[in-house]
Amino acid sequence: MTDPIDDKADDTASDNKGDNAEELSFAELFESYDTKISHELNQGDKVEGVIISIGDKSVYIDTGTKSDGVVGKAELLDENGEFLYKAGDKVTLYVVSLSESEIILSKALSGAGKATMLKEASQTRTPVEGKVTGVIKGGFSVDIMGKRAFCPVSQIDVKYVENQEDYIGQTHHFLITRFEESGRNIVVSRRDLLNEEIKEKQKVFFEKVKEGDTVQGTVTKLMPYGAFIELIPGVEGMAHISELSWSRIEKAQEVIQPGDVINVKVLKIEPSKESDTFKISLSMKQTSSNPWDSMGSAFNTGDQVSGKVVRLTSFGAFVEIAPGVDGLVHISEMSHTRRVLRPEDVVQAGDSVQVVIKSIDMDSKRISLSIKDALGDPWTGASVRxxxxxxxxxxxxxxxxxxxxxxxxxxxxxxxxxxxxxxxxxxxxxxxxxxxxxxxxxxxxxxxxxxxxxxxxxxxKEGDNWKQFAGNAKTKTSGTMESLFLEAMKKKKDTK
Incomplete structure (x- = not known):
């Protein structure tokens, strides 16, 4: 039987233990709070914070200090106008202003400011917001927080600028690369900032994307040997012409055009020998099934099918009978009616023709076709005709x-x-x-x-007519007429 006094003692010990736990927790919280106080921020500081919550217009950030930060939701939209963040994600922002209760954050310094802020921004490489106001010799005039700055044309973008007027009126983030004469001589660069963003996106891209993955990209340039495809800004891969389509094509533009958004499979990622970037090999055709996989059920030897001539060689013509599946019509299988010396004497690339499947080799993926068999052999039935x-x-x-x-x-x-x-x-x-x-x-x-x-x-001649008459008479005469004919033939033979 348990002693009530012992029970009371146990309860007291338990209460003391709970108090100690509470005191420990409070101490930890106070230390954490004190730590945050010691890490105060200043205007223009760069902050890497964690998203606490997401509202309709604002996003709240844990800045690691006693005050939470807030940034306009619109500032975190991507280039397509989509908000891709969630609570717990990390973001890098800059302190625009701060008070005891709130820290205003932004992707760049903006608004009316002083020369001292711009000077600090140039020293700390803090992005500033600027609006392109006009085109001047060698570049652009940019309004940065009420001050006039110059951006060289080579620094406005990472791509070649074809038409400078297209940038007038646009607002972008810039880095101050030169700040002199108390702000009377300011040079900015958007390209440097874009390159930094691109490097960050590249890092994330190569952490996530592996060989064998299917990704989306935009066709940027076509070449005789294939197509260049931008996967993200600054990351480009190349799809060889043989990887653009299961069908046999001569030019990339037969299947794609610059600006097309396509799905591609990442075949290989390897470091480039020329720079610190990566060489990426892509395939567009491998995002769909190989048409040869269904050949066994789709076609049989002896079938007559229609096809398109896709390529001529000295020994024949290749005819596509299904997307990505072509067979060879050997030069000897082109005509019953004449001796063919050159395939182009019978067909041309792009012609639609009827062919008969002579053989299918699934292992080597080869099909033998015949045009003349599809037309029919004119000698068939010649003895009847x-x-x-x-x-x-x-x-x-x-x-x-x-x-x-x-x-x-x-x-x-x-x-x-x-x-x-x-x-x-x-x-x-x-x-x-x-x-x-x-x-x-x-x-x-x-x-x-x-x-x-x-x-x-x-x-x-008459003599030969008698021979012809004799041949006919054997099958068409009888009786006396036949006897007279045979006798006349015998007499003729005896006189020779």
Missing amino acids: YEVNSVVEGRLKKREKFGLFIILEPGVTGLMPASNISNAANPSDFEKLKPGSSVQVMIQEVDEDKRRLTLTSPDQ
Whole structure:
């Protein structure tokens, strides 16, 4: 059983312990408060504080002193007019004015001030607010807290200034680089301040962004070998032309233009050999899936598809059949009707063509295509279209010592041997033909497999007509007529 006296003693000890804890806490708080008092700020001081709270128009900052700081919310908006901070974030600001209860902070000194403040600002490199009032020789006239300052044209921006008038009326933050003659000679630079801001943003960028990340950037310049893309001010990367699109392109401007905002994948970040910056390799095409990944289900051998000629070589033409997927039409697969020596004799870059897929090699990502298979082989069915002994009209292609080549249709050419010409009823009719002249011929023999077609004259000499009549008679006559014909042929043979 517990003694009540002991319980009371325990309670008293517990109360004393609580008092000690309270005293300790109070001591710590007092020490902290005393520490803050000892770190008083002065006008123009640079302060790195932590955001305590965010209001509709003001942001409150823990300055590390007994008084909290306040800055206009509008001053912390980014270049797109967005407020990206949250409670707990650190910000770097400058003391504009202060009282016992409040410290007014800003990103730069502004308002009506004295020459002593400007001199201190030049010594401490404190940004000051200024308005560009006009263009003068070599630069700009800037109003800094009621005093006239000069900003060289090379110091107004980090980029090349094409039109100075564009800056008139703009208000910016500047650093005072020269303060002489009690403020009668003031030179300022915005470029130095921008470079400092850029370095800070670069530091944050490279801490967050790693190889393999996808980021947004703006196209700044196009070159024959690719495109330069600004990721943040002062940080630029390059996308090689082969990384701009899965499709085969000749020029970067086929897919992008300067000023375009695009997503890119960071392929590599490495220190530059020329300076203390980084060389960044980017890819636009790798932000989307590789079209070859779906090739197996999209196309099959034997399919006839339409495509666009994207590139010509000495051995053929590359035809794009899907975005980023192109195949080769070898020069031997371009025409059934003629012998092609140069691809440009058949197609030109940009032409739309029908092709047949002959083979697909997924491992090496190669596709073999054929234009002539899509057009069809004119020799297919030639033996049906050109029956032996039938008379057709052709056109003289060329004359050789051994005979005449006569075109019956595109891709189908027959030969009339010299012997058949001499056996014609009027050989001179064939001898005076010129290339392109029309002529009637008779089909003597057709070999579809070997692509050979032998022609003769429809009006052969009498002896040859008997041979022709004999060929026809075997299939078209019978009875007495057939007997008479065979007997006449036998007699003719015996007399030789």
